[in-house]
Amino acid sequence: MKSEPDEASIDDLATRGTLPWTGVRNYQARNFMRDVMRLGDGVLFYHSSCPEPGIAGLAEVSSAPYPDPTQFDPKSDYYDKASKQEAPRWSLVDVKFVRKTPLIALPALREYDALADMVVLRRGNRLSITPVTPAEWRFITEKLMK
DNA sequence: GCCAACGTTGGC
């Protein structure tokens, strides 16, 4: 899951313990949270749009999906006037801090053959939430985060 | 700031 550290960094998550993953306004990314993720699923916390993009820590899905409250808040940057209370358009999950890791910077991620097909690394990928295969998860957590 | 690679919008 990508986050701009200016908005929510791994340190912010460590301080808060849990964060609602607000602000996703892309249907594919929403579908991952709403339809694919399960309570307890592992999360690679990725810092994007910053001086050193890369994986900065581990987290965990800590809620079932529920409507993103910011879509109904006219004062929010994420307000969606077309979304109705009775048919919310945007869902999210809560994400719980697990631990910080040494930063695995984007150029380093690109060097590993085992990660060659990782969705987040694909050319032109802009999705803020992408799936990680079990093999990719094992490779990153076991080999790189000892 | 640039630009590739999308996704969304809206006219038709």
Add this chain to the structure above:
DNA sequence: GCCAACGTTGGC
């Protein structure tokens, strides 16, 4: 339904 124009993401 098509597609051009526009907006966004995100690395560099």
